[in-house]
Amino acid sequence: GAGVSQTPSNKVTEKGKYVELRCDPISGHTALYWYRQSLGQGPEFLIYFQGTGAADDSGLPNDRFFAVRPEGSVSTLKIQRTERGDSAVYLCASSLNQNSPLHFGNGTRLTVT
Amino acid sequence: KQEVTQIPAALSVPEGENLVLNCSFTDSAIYNLQWFRQDPGKGLTSLLLIQSSQREQTSGRLNASLDKSSGRSTLYIAASQPGDSATYLCAVEHDNFNKFYFGSGTKLNVKP
Numbered sequence: 001g002a003g004v005s006q007t008p009s010n011k012v013t014e015k016g017k018y019v020e021l022r023c024d025p026i027s028g029h030t031a032l033y034w035y036r037q038s039l040g041q042g043p044e045f046l047i048y049f050q051g052t053g054a055a056d057d058s059g060l061p062n063d064r065f066f067a068v069r070p071e072g073s074v075s076t077l078k079i080q081r082t083e084r085g086d087s088a089v090y091l092c093a094s095s096l097n098q099n100s101p102l103h104f105g106n107g108t109r110l111t112v113t
Numbered sequence: 114k115q116e117v118t119q120i121p122a123a124l125s126v127p128e129g130e131n132l133v134l135n136c137s138f139t140d141s142a143i144y145n146l147q148w149f150r151q152d153p154g155k156g157l158t159s160l161l162l163i164q165s166s167q168r169e170q171t172s173g174r175l176n177a178s179l180d181k182s183s184g185r186s187t188l189y190i191a192a193s194q195p196g197d198s199a200t201y202l203c204a205v206e207h208d209n210f211n212k213f214y215f216g217s218g219t220k221l222n223v224k225p
Contacts, residue, residue, distance in 0.1 A: 004156070006156075031211065033213070035215075040217065041217050042117070042202050042204070042215030042216050042217045042218055043157070043202075043204075043213075043215045044215070045212050045213060045214070048211050048212060050211070055211065056211060056212060058212075059212070091156055091157070093156075093157075098144065098145075098206075098211060099145070099162075099164065100162075101147060101159035101162050102147065102149075102157070102159055102204075102213065103159065104149075104156035104157040104158070104159075105156050106154075106155050106156045107155075107156050
């Protein structure tokens with residue numbers, strides 16, 4: 001079946017602009033995660049959704065970052081007033097439940113110039 | 114905060130060799146541990162998931178062990194092949210928090 005889909009695969013934006021990154025999880029997966037990965041590092045937790053609600057947003061670096069999942073499936077990560085330090089690969093993952101493996105998308109590579 | 118360390122950071126071996134990748138974590142209050150593979154420019158692929166009550170999991174040529182009390186996990190790869198070349202990451206899920214902490218990975222190169 002289809003895996004986790006992330007769009008766009010690449011996004012180049014100018015400093016100060018607003019961006020939206022989309023994640024389409026595997027159908028039926030209630031848990032959805034956003035991670036950020038910098039070169040040579042492991043993914044860093046940003047936010048976790050269980051259904052429509054953000055169960056844990058403790059990893060969001062500041063209030064420029066926000067994520068939604070209004071219908072419990074597709075999620076959008078929104079970044080306002082982008083900064084060069086936001087450049088990274090943003091990964092989305094979903095899982096069926098807590099005892100199930102995480103399934104990752106291929107990520108969105110964000111470059112802020 | 115949970116700290117996850119993977120040693121070595123990089124490893125190059127000839128084809129056919131058996132090898133061990135190491136993962137250590139500082140807080141033993143974990144719910145489960147997963148090993149992932151990441152190919153360049155791609156997302157992560159789950160290889161093995163070990164629940165905290167388990168000692169090991171096996172899938173084909175891969176075997177992962179977990180020693181929660183000492184904060185260690187190993188991934189054993191038997192009879193390595195060039196197609197195994199990738200970065201291998203371990204991640205621990207904190208007990209009941211649904212938050213995964215990742216190591217920085219071990220970059221494996223298997224030479225033909």
